[in-house]
Amino acid sequence: MDKKHGSKLRKIIQICWGVLTNAYVKGFIAGSSTIYTGPLKHFCVPGMNCYSCPGALGACPIGALQAVLNSRHRKFPFYVIGFLMTIGLFLGRFVCGWLCVFGLIQELLYMIPTPKLKIPERVDKVLRNMKYVMLLVMVIALPLLYRNEYGAAKPFFCEFVCPVGTLEGGIPLVLLNDQLRPALGSLFIFKTAILTVCILASIFIYRPFCKYLCPLGAFYALFQKVSLVKLDVDKSACVNCGACARKCAMNVDPSKTPNSTECIRCGECLKSCPTNALRFTCAGKKIGNKTNIGETKNEEEGN
Amino acid sequence: MNQKIVSRIIWTAALLLALGMVVFGYVSGEAETVFSKAVNICMECIGLG
CATH class of the missing domain: 3.30.70 (Alpha-Beta Plaits)
Structure with missing residues (x-):
């Protein structure tokens, strides 16, 4: 790879990938309540990309993982884990750097010229383990342990943490679809607050969500030493x-x-x-x- | 045996396992579960409860 053009090439690929995987233009037309419902939604995209984003053509792997884990039959998610393992074995966290829309958004925010924050090494080290806690507790353990009377579980990570869903799904859908506005409540305010913290943090810290919270990054990190x-x-x-x-x-x-x-x-x-x-x-x-x-x-x- | 060859065998076995899981999951209907979740607006995901 040419050193001089490496960063530019990465930005181009990140943008092209983001556009390509969110190319359902009809979803962005005001007044339209539709998201893409075609056959591509059977398949996951490798990076964090909310499937309720009006433009999303594929499924979010973390959302898909929870969807299978949350089903009443308590299935082991062979399909999604197999997909993530395949991507991990080939690319590892290369996905985070090159094929993740939310990663790109954080990078663009970090380009805003302000003094940058250096987290003390010890604090940083502890915080980085949070993403593994997110994967094990919020994505896997809680849906398995906590079920309602009908045997279904909540997508805990998506519902209570994920700022990607709020940014790519919640805000555009609420803006474009007035039928959804009456449903706004305390959860939306809570999730918007998490998103706001993530956005503000991204201006001063490089990719804070990727470093500290992303369960998908945590999964791919497991393959980092063996990836192709x-x-x-x-x-x-x-x-x-x-x-x-x-x-x-x-x-x-x-x-x-x-x-x-x-x-x-x-x-x-x-x-x-x-x-x-x-x-x-x-x-x-x-x-x-x-x-x-x-x-x-x-x-x-x-x- | 050379360590490089061992790691290649393990990597290939892991890939075959992963692909097998994808195929098994697809055949057993997990892709349909993913699809049915992904084609409806996920109210929890977007913060509408």
């Missing part, structure tokens, strides 16, 4: 300057832990490395031509 797409360090070229660690907005040190569970494969560290020691690999094979990238850097220095 990886980050590789050429130890013979690395001069331990720490430039990559300073550049990493997810607070990873790629030279020491290139396959950290927190790395979202954004590739910013590749650009900062003065010796081209970092490289994306796919199935052990390097992506991009090292010589070409080195030449690009030399040309830039020459200019």
